[in-house]
Amino acid sequence: MVDKPYNRLSREQIELIDRTSLEILEDPGILCFHEESVSLLEKAGARVKPTREGEHQAWWVSIPSKVVKEALATVPSKITLGARNPENKVILDAEGTRIHFGSGSETNYWLEVEPETFTSKKDGHEREFPLIRRKRGNLDYLCRSAHLSEQLENLDFFIRNVNVQDEDISTDNKDVNVFFASLNNITKPVIGGIADFNQLEQVVKMAEIIVGGREELIKNPVVSFITSVIKSPLQVVGETAEKLVSIARMNLPVVISTSPQGGSTAPIDEMGMVAQVNAEALTGIVINQLANPGAPVIYGAVPVRARMDDLHDMYGVPEFCHYTMACAQMARYYKVPCYSTAGVGDARVPGMQSAVEKMYTYTAVPFAAPDLIHYAFGLLEKTMTFSPDQAVLDNHMIGMSKFLQRESGIKPEEKDRVVKMIGEVMDSPYRMYARYARKMLRKGGIFEGFPFEGDSDDQDQSLLMVNRHLKELEEREPQYLPEEVCKKIFEQAPGLVSRLNPYGK
Amino acid sequence: MKEELTDKIVENVLQGRRNQEDEGIEEDYAGEPGVAELVQQALDEGVETNTILLDGLSKGMELVGQKYESGEYFIPDMLTAAEAVEAGMKVMEPYLGGEGESDGKGKIVMATVEKDLHDIGKNLVCIMLKGAGFNVVDLGIDVPAARIVEAVEEEGAGLVGLSALLNTTMTNMEDVVKELEQKGMRDKVKVIIGGAPTSEDFAQEIGADAYGKDAFAAIKVAEQLLQAGGK
Numbered sequence: 074m075v076d077k078p079y080n081r082l083s084r085e086q087i088e089l090i091d092r093t094s095l096e097i098l099e100d101p102g103i104l105c106f107h108e109e110s111v112s113l114l115e116k117a118g119a120r121v122k123p124t125r126e127g128e129h130q131a132w133w134v135s136i137p138s139k140v141v142k143e144a145l146a147t148v149p150s151k152i153t154l155g156a157r158n159p160e161n162k163v164i165l166d167a168e169g170t171r172i173h174f175g176s177g178s179e180t181n182y183w184l185e186v187e188p189e190t191f192t193s194k195k196d197g198h199e200r201e202f203p204l205i206r207r208k209r210g211n212l213d214y215l216c217r218s219a220h221l222s223e224q225l226e227n228l229d230f231f232i233r234n235v236n237v238q239d240e241d242i243s244t245d246n247k248d249v250n251v252f253f254a255s256l257n258n259i260t261k262p263v264i265g266g267i268a269d270f271n272q273l274e275q276v277v278k279m280a281e282i283i284v285g286g287r288e289e290l291i292k293n294p295v296v297s298f299i300t301s302v303i304k305s306p307l308q309v310v311g312e313t314a315e316k317l318v319s320i321a322r323m324n325l326p327v328v329i330s331t332s333p334q335g336g337s338t339a340p341i342d343e344m345g346m347v348a349q350v351n352a353e354a355l356t357g358i359v360i361n362q363l364a365n366p367g368a369p370v371i372y373g374a375v376p377v378r379a380r381m382d383d384l385h386d387m388y389g390v391p392e393f394c395h396y397t398m399a400c401a402q403m404a405r406y407y408k409v410p411c412y413s414t415a416g417v418g419d420a421r422v423p424g425m426q427s428a429v430e431k432m433y434t435y436t437a438v439p440f441a442a443p444d445l446i447h448y449a450f451g452l453l454e455k456t457m458t459f460s461p462d463q464a465v466l467d468n469h470m471i472g473m474s475k476f477l478q479r480e481s482g483i484k485p486e487e488k489d490r491v492v493k494m495i496g497e498v499m500d501s502p503y504r505m506y507a508r509y510a511r512k513m514l515r516k517g518g519i520f521e522g523f524p525f526e527g528d529s530d531d532q533d534q535s536l537l538m539v540n541r542h543l544k545e546l547e548e549r550e551p552q553y554l555p556e557e558v559c560k561k562i563f564e565q566a567p568g569l570v571s572r573l574n575p576y577g578k
Numbered sequence: 579m580k581e582e583l584t585d586k587i588v589e590n591v592l593q594g595r596r597n598q599e600d601e602g603i604e605e606d607y608a609g610e611p612g613v614a615e616l617v618q619q620a621l622d623e624g625v626e627t628n629t630i631l632l633d634g635l636s637k638g639m640e641l642v643g644q645k646y647e648s649g650e651y652f653i654p655d656m657l658t659a660a661e662a663v664e665a666g667m668k669v670m671e672p673y674l675g676g677e678g679e680s681d682g683k684g685k686i687v688m689a690t691v692e693k694d695l696h697d698i699g700k701n702l703v704c705i706m707l708k709g710a711g712f713n714v715v716d717l718g719i720d721v722p723a724a725r726i727v728e729a730v731e732e733e734g735a736g737l738v739g740l741s742a743l744l745n746t747t748m749t750n751m752e753d754v755v756k757e758l759e760q761k762g763m764r765d766k767v768k769v770i771i772g773g774a775p776t777s778e779d780f781a782q783e784i785g786a787d788a789y790g791k792d793a794f795a796a797i798k799v800a801e802q803l804l805q806a807g808g809k
Contacts, residue, residue: 503701508594508661511654515603 075170076480078405078442081398087406090344090399094352095138102135103307103356107314113363114140129311141355144362150408152326152369154230155293157283157554158260162293163230165371165410165444172439172478174416174471175230175264176222176464177447178456182207183214183235184422186462186540203536205422207458210235212242212254212573214459217547218451219258221461224546225450225468227475230262231255232299232447234459239570246568248272252279252296253562253573257554264297264328264447267316275566277323282561283554290325297326299373302360303353305333314360321364328373328412328445329357334386335396336379343392347399350376354400358409371445373412374400386455388417388448389430394437401441413443415474416467418453423463423536427453431467435474462539465546469524476520551575583620584633587613587666591638592645594658596665603655617666627673631682631711635663639709646794656794657702660709667708682711684804685735689717689726691754694747699773699793703739706793707800723753730758730767736804739796740786742773751776752784759785768803772796 082090102119104126105111111132115121120135150167163173185206192199208214215235222231233255242250247268255263256279267273280296281287290296300317304310320327331353333339335346354372361370376396377386387393397413404411415438420426438446448456449471451464498504513519525542527534553559553575560576563569593602595612611619613635620630642659645651667682686707690700697719707714715733717726730738738758742748751771758764771781772790781789787803790796 503697503705505657505698505701505705507654507657508600511594511603511652511658512601514652514654 074480075172075439075442075478078170078401079398079440080402081395081441082402087402090347090351090403091406093344093348094355095141097307097348097352098136098141098355099138100135101307102133103309103352105132105134105309105314106130106311107309107318108132108311109318110309110314110360110363113318113360117143117359117363136356136359141359144359144366145355145407145409147362147366148358148407148409149367149369150410152371152410153292153294154262154264154297154326155284155290155295156260156262157256157295158552159293161229161261163262163445167405167408167410167444169444170442171444172442172475173229173445174227174449174475175232175262175445175447176218176228176234176450177232178234178417178452178459179210179236180234180452180457180459181210181236181238182454182458183210184208184453184458184460184462186423186460186536186543188537188540200532201537202532203462203540205460209238210459211239212237212250212570215251215254216258216573218459218461218464219255220549220551221464221543221546222450223259223261223552224549225464227468227471228261228450230264230445230447231259232264234451241570244269246272246570249275249279249566249568250570250573252276253566253569256280256283256295257559257573257575258551260552262297263295264299264326266299266301270312270316270319272568273316273319275568277325279562279566282565283558294325294369297328299328299330300357301330301332302357303329303331305331305338305353306349307353307356309356309360317357317361318364321361321368321370324365324368326369326371327361328371329354329361330373330375330412331357332375332377334377334379334384335392336381337384339376341378341392343395343399346376346396347403350374350396350400351403354404355407358407370409371412372400372404372407372409374404375414375448376400387419388414388455389419389433394434397434397438397443398441401438401443404443410445411443412445412447413438413441414448415439415446416449416452416471417456418463419455421454421458423453423460423466423539427463428466428470432470432473435467435470436477439474439478461547462536462543465539465543466525466535473520482518580620580623580625580629581633583616583623583625584629584637586611587616587620587630587634588638588641590616591635591659591662591666592641594655594662596662600662613662613666614669617669621670621673627670630666630670635666636711639663639711643794653702653793656709657705660705663709663711664705667711682713683801684737685713685715685733686737686739686800687715687717687726687730687733687735688739688741689721689729690719690741690743691726691747691750692720692722693750694742694744695719696741696743696773699743700739700741702793703741703772703790703796706797707739710797710801712800723750723757726754727757727761727763731761731763735767737768737770737800739790739800740769740771742771742776745775748773748775748780751786755785768806770796770799770803
């Protein structure tokens with residue numbers, strides 16, 4: 074819960090961005106590659122002009138502000154993300170200030186920390202160092218990351234964070250396997266993208282088996298979806314729009330995720346970037362609402378900045394925070410729950426650089442009080458690599474961030490207590506407040522401090538200590554789906570690989 | 579009845595309750611007798627002071643120490659418990675007989691050395707030592723070496739504890755050791771030092787007997803030193 078969101082943009086600036094985005098949507102408008110979306114937009118009042126983009130049929134669509142406003146009027150401002158364990162449900166409220174942190178990004182690499190002992194050539198002393206091995210992502214790592222995510226108390230929702238590259242996994246069976254691997258290892262809300270449209274029904278079926286039917290799933294959506302429906306700048310992708318429309322009609326929550334890069338696919342200046350990314354998010358919301366008015370939809374904006382030397386994404390920079398915080402304010406203005414980002418390290422391995430970059434965005438972005446903050450656990454090398462050790466460290470940093478956002482303790486009803494306490498202490502022999510600190514400590518009012526502090530005078534031992542803690546967490550018993558449920562899922566979802574079944578074939 | 583009372587004393591030491599006004603760690607202690615009232619009740623009912631001390635106050639502090647070592651308790655819990663023990667000791671004072679008995683585990687003169695105004699560390703050690711059953715004479719801050727040695731002599735203390743927070747003042751600890759030597763008292767009085775800039779090496783360098791890295795270490799070291807030959 075953020076006590077008071079920090080409003081970087083004034084009301085006038087928010088309205089200015091709104092007007093600019095609406096003007097962009099009208100002219101030049103959007104370039105749409107999905108015929109049904111075009112038809113929905115045209116029926117609602119948009120002007121449409123067919124065109125060709127290379128081999129593909131496309132349409133220039135000019136969306137009048139009236140169409141956008143009508144669509145926004147039907148968006149629910151409160152959305153529940155269901156969970157296998159009902160206590161882990163996440164309730165999004167566009168007008169509230171509760172923030173939730175989650176994982177994300179299908180990284181290609183998994184970093185394994187393997188401590189080794191070395192002898193110094195200089196002083197002959199033996200020291201243990203955390204060596205880092207880079208492995209390709211696979212289903213086993215995905216299961217491990219979901220299980221780890223279950224253990225991390227500051228992780229509120231799970232987006233798969235490992236790209237599975239097993240030999241027996243292809244586009245034809247990837248979605249069912251990754252959703253099952255996730256759902257079977259975590260009892261918190263699972264959100265994910267669909268790689269193959271044909272598997273959407275199967276994934277939904279799997280979720281229905283878990284909760285007991287379609288109606289139950291709508292009440293308790295243990296799966297929600299992410300659609301990257303926009304290719305920046307301002308282009309609607311055909312296949313993804315198809316998924317978006319279908320998910321809207323299933324009445325399941327979906328994130329419209331658009332991720333332009335300032336300096337290449339979007340303007341690098343704050344106003345240009347925010348006006349465009351806002352127009353893109355609105356486009357997805359409009360298509361979703363035209364497909365099914367009132368369907369649960371989430372404003373997702375992941376605006377990044379380009380590195381000037383190689384045009385890769387940059388997350389750990391101030392501009393990223395400016396863009397992201399502005400988007401959170403825009404979503405709040407529209408009363409649409411917001412999906413935001415913090416904690417991506419540009420660094421390749423856990424260390425000083427990653428800590429600086431991550432702590433920086435964990436501190437800034439939550440002040441804008443978006444509902445969901447994804448990419449927050451273990452991501453390194455932009456979004457290319459997942460490090461479970463880093464995720465454990467991130468869990469601690471996010472705990473600090475959550476603590477920072479707490480409500481202030483300065484309240485009129487506390488005045489008499491404070492004066493009495495100070496009077497008592499001044500009247501005591503040693504004038505110490507330890508007695509009163511103890512009370513705060515027991516009430517959870519005192520932050521624990523850095524839990525991975527080493528005692529060496531000549532090396533940083535944090536990563537070694539994190540690794541030991543990670544191993545303890547990984548040994549905890551998994552909370553698998555019940556045997557009957559697994560059996561039913563394996564019977565009804567073809568393509569699931571048998572090694573994922575915890576109860577054997 | 580006797581056991582019931584000493585058990586209650588132990589419980590209230592753990593809760594850090596000096597008297598009935600104090601809150602405990604857990605709820606529902608409001609208005610219940612604290613250590614001071616329980617000790618008074620025990621005395622009124624004829625429980626021996628030694629029993630109150632050993633089975634109540636000291637046992638409570640031992641449990642607190644165990645909880646600290648296992649990570650359940652923190653420094654504020656230890657200090658609060660020590661304050662509760664001190665409150666009980668005050669009630670017992672008039673009932674204690676001879677001088678030796680009233681010194682509990684032994685008499686210690688404590689001081690922050692000359693030109694140093696810092697007292698948090700020294701106060702922590704004082705509270706803990708009192709809680710552990712020592713008789714502590716606290717001279718306060720910025721105390722010249724001559725005055726410290728004078729107090730040791732007056733009080734007949736077997737141990738002197740010196741504190742300093744500054745690199746520039748810790749050197750004044752050596753003056754106290756030298757002063758004790760000059761007065762011919764060094765073989766009768768043990769010296770323990772502590773404070774952020776000090777160390778085991780520094781203690782050896784200036785000829786002190788021991789270094790306490792924190793308040794808990796100080797108690798252990800004090801017990802060992804006094805058993806080994808102090809008063």
